Amino acid sequence: MSAVYVWIETFHGQPLSVSWEALGAGRLLADQFGVPLTALVFGENASAVAAEAAAHGANKALISDDATLKDFRLEAYAALLTKLVSENAPKAVVAGATSRGRELLAASAADSDSPLLGDVLSLSVDGGSVTAERAVYAGKVLSENAITGGTTMFVTVRSRAFKALAPDASASAEITTVAPALTESQLTTKVESFEESVGTVNLTDAAIIVSGGRGMANNPKDAPSGVTGDQASAWKAQDGFANVIKPLADVLGAAVGASRAAVDAGYIPYVHQVGQTGKTVAPDLYIACGISGAIQHQAGMRSSKIIVAINKDGESPIFKMARYGLVGDLYQIIPAITLEAKKRLGK
Amino acid sequence: MHVIVFTRSTPDTAAKVEVNSSGNVSWGDAALVVNPWDEYALEEGILQAKAGGGKATVIAIGAELHGEALKHSLAMGLDDAARVWDAALENADSLAYATAAAAAVKKVGDVDLVIFGRESIDVGTDQHIYQTARKLGWTMLSYVSKILAVDYAAKTIKVERLLEEGKQVVTATLPAVISVMKDINEPRYPSFIGIRKASKAVIPVWSLADLGVSLPPVNAQVTKFKNLPPRDTRFELIEGTPEEQAKKLIDRLLEEKVL
Ligand SMILES: Cc1cc2nc3c(=O)[nH]c(=O)nc-3n(C[C@H](O)[C@H](O)[C@H](O)COP(=O)(O)OP(=O)(O)OC[C@H]3O[C@@H](n4cnc5c(N)ncnc54)[C@H](O)[C@@H]3O)c2cc1C
Numbered sequence: 001m002s003a004v005y006v007w008i009e010t011f012h013g014q015p016l017s018v019s020w021e022a023l024g025a026g027r028l029l030a031d032q033f034g035v036p037l038t039a040l041v042f043g044e045n046a047s048a049v050a051a052e053a054a055a056h057g058a059n060k061a062l063i064s065d066d067a068t069l070k071d072f073r074l075e076a077y078a079a080l081l082t083k084l085v086s087e088n089a090p091k092a093v094v095a096g097a098t099s100r101g102r103e104l105l106a107a108s109a110a111d112s113d114s115p116l117l118g119d120v121l122s123l124s125v126d127g128g129s130v131t132a133e134r135a136v137y138a139g140k141v142l143s144e145n146a147i148t149g150g151t152t153m154f155v156t157v158r159s160r161a162f163k164a165l166a167p168d169a170s171a172s173a174e175i176t177t178v179a180p181a182l183t184e185s186q187l188t189t190k191v192e193s194f195e196e197s198v199g200t201v202n203l204t205d206a207a208i209i210v211s212g213g214r215g216m217a218n219n220p221k222d223a224p225s226g227v228t229g230d231q232a233s234a235w236k237a238q239d240g241f242a243n244v245i246k247p248l249a250d251v252l253g254a255a256v257g258a259s260r261a262a263v264d265a266g267y268i269p270y271v272h273q274v275g276q277t278g279k280t281v282a283p284d285l286y287i288a289c290g291i292s293g294a295i296q297h298q299a300g301m302r303s304s305k306i307i308v309a310i311n312k313d314g315e316s317p318i319f320k321m322a323r324y325g326l327v328g329d330l331y332q333i334i335p336a337i338t339l340e341a342k343k344r345l346g347k
Numbered sequence: 348m349h350v351i352v353f354t355r356s357t358p359d360t361a362a363k364v365e366v367n368s369s370g371n372v373s374w375g376d377a378a379l380v381v382n383p384w385d386e387y388a389l390e391e392g393i394l395q396a397k398a399g400g401g402k403a404t405v406i407a408i409g410a411e412l413h414g415e416a417l418k419h420s421l422a423m424g425l426d427d428a429a430r431v432w433d434a435a436l437e438n439a440d441s442l443a444y445a446t447a448a449a450a451a452v453k454k455v456g457d458v459d460l461v462i463f464g465r466e467s468i469d470v471g472t473d474q475h476i477y478q479t480a481r482k483l484g485w486t487m488l489s490y491v492s493k494i495l496a497v498d499y500a501a502k503t504i505k506v507e508r509l510l511e512e513g514k515q516v517v518t519a520t521l522p523a524v525i526s527v528m529k530d531i532n533e534p535r536y537p538s539f540i541g542i543r544k545a546s547k548a549v550i551p552v553w554s555l556a557d558l559g560v561s562l563p564p565v566n567a568q569v570t571k572f573k574n575l576p577p578r579d580t581r582f583e584l585i586e587g588t589p590e591e592q593a594k595k596l597i598d599r600l601l602e603e604k605v606l
């Protein structure tokens with residue numbers, strides 16, 4: 001029997017929340033096609049994650065926790081997905097448009113010569129024909145795309161574009177264990193080591209983002225003696241990210257973002273970068289601090305629902321995008337906001 | 348030994364892009380540039396060809412305007428360039444492009460490494476990379492931030508990959524397809540002599556017949572481009588002392604229900 005498959009992405013055995021959104025998108029397709037929604041869970045902890053997927057709307061689950069699937073390795077994962085697709089001819093395969101989701105679905109779509117719509121913002125199904133919207137040219141333009149044939153369509157969904165279904169802890173799914181498609185000796189890659197970065201950020205899932213730019217270097221605090229020039233600027237900005245931006249982000253439950261200027265100057269690691277060559281984000285609230293709002297930065301944050309700009313230069317282009325503008329020194333304004341937010345949010 | 352880098356032209360990142368009255372995407376008179384992520388791929392292609400004592404070839408799949416990215420690549424110092432184009436590729440999907448890309452790699456022959464940039468900044472979601480690797484049946488290593496070791500004789504490679512969660516070290520066998528991050532190197536600027544040489548280069552165009560490949564059916568298509576819905580242009584300047592500004596802002600954000 002046919003189905004709509006949703007790949008439930010995990011990292012170290014923990015599911016990513018975008019996978020529940022992918023199940024939400026999958027539910028739309030499954031109902032339209034009148035087929036069950038099947039979660040695919042590969043790797044460690046698969047049966048526990050499958051139970052969570054059931055709570056998030058999956059009717060069935062295909063799981064495989066073979067040792068070859070412990071780390072995400074494209075060849076192992078794609079071979080299994082492609083095998084399941086060719087054996088069962090699902091109507092669709094859906095996943096979150098994360099780096100692994102995009103890679104896996106693109107690979108398996110290629111293996112099976114199937115159509116792929118990557119990183120979609122919306123899906124509409126009309127009597128069997130599926131169309132989707134995507135953001136192109138750094139979000140400056142939208143494209144409408146259609147699936148015009150093929151047995152199985154592959155779709156990756158952008159974080160926060162689809163709603164997860166309300167979890168129902170009493171729901172259960174029929175779980176089937178499947179064997180991996182390849183053995184260790186058939187795999188050409190080997191993971192030698194992994195070093196987790198400290199303070200990982202999940203910008204794309206965040207409902208609120210507080211970002212800092214080059215303006216972070218204008219910290220009134222003095223750098224330690226002997227630290228001068230660019231080093232002093234970097235010290236001041238790093239101190240500002242840690243002691244001014246981060247406290248506000250913590251009160252608001254927000255993730256910390258940055259402009260490329262801040263990243264390139266070494267104020268903060270690249271994983272925080274928002275923009276054309278960083279992350280594309282669409283939070284409910286984006287607070288830009290000491291960021292001028294260059295077009296490449298806008299490319300990454302223009303779909304934010306509410307933008308707040310804090311900048312000492314009232315002429316900065318960021319104010320053209322903002323719903324609320326605060327002209328002034330971020331080093332005076334942000335601590336005041338943090339204090340006020342603590343009071344008002346009862347923290 | 349041979350290294351292949353794929354690239355193409357994209358409108359400059361600062362271009363004002365919009366859909367014109369005939370429904371086409373237009374970037375006015377903004378310049379075309381090499382897809383910015385690909386500069387790292389091109390630099391790495393030059394470095395790896397040198398290290399392996401081989402040649403670096405750059406390939407673009409696309410209409411004539413992508414020839415500009417190839418000229419830039421030659422000016423940077425890649426050895427050879429080719430453009431793949433065929434009427435059948437017009438409006439085709441990534442699957443078709445990847446099929447053509449893999450066939451082009453096979454045509455060059457003796458290739459150990461194919462290098463892509465991280466993604467294209469215009470229409471891309473990086474899918475061409477992975478699909479090309481699968482069409483070749485080669486190892487795929489994405490988000491490579493460092494090549495730690497490579498042995499073209501023993502056909503092994505060891506890389507560091509930059510994942511969302513941290514850094515992963517992977518060993519793999521060659522031939523492989525890799526996509527590279529910006530930390531991997533410092534792309535060089537084209538030299539004056541390089542630019543002169545590139546401007547004189549005649550870049551061959553390979554058709555699908557030249558590649559001896561036929562395309563899978565195109566079942567994913569763009570039906571229309573649209574401008575963004577108009578932005579909410581309401582703007583409120585929040586004034587006062589920092590304390591007053593903070594209070595008013597929190598008032599507003601609570602009213603908007605985003606806190
Ligand atoms: C190919 C390409 C890709 C790019 N990709 C990206 C990208 O992904 N993301 C990105 O962000 N950029 C990107 N850029 C860079 C972009 O063009 C800008 O250079 C960058 O965004 C500027 O960062 P900024 O706003 O922090 O710095 P600036 O433009 O220098 O702005 C700093 C701002 O801080 C304000 N300021 C200073 N001190 C204070 C203070 N004490 N209080 C309040 N305000 C203060 C200033 O008024 C100014 O407006 C890219 C560029 C290119 C060419």
Ligand SMILES: Nc1ncnc2c1ncn2[C@@H]1O[C@H](COP(=O)(O)O)[C@@H](O)[C@H]1O
Nearest residue numbers: 353354408464466467471472473474475
């Ligand atoms: N038609 C093409 N010709 C050559 N390279 C391409 C083509 N399309 C995409 N690429 C490259 O493939 C990578 C991923 O692109 P994309 O899949 O469009 O995000 C980038 O390095 C692009 O430059």
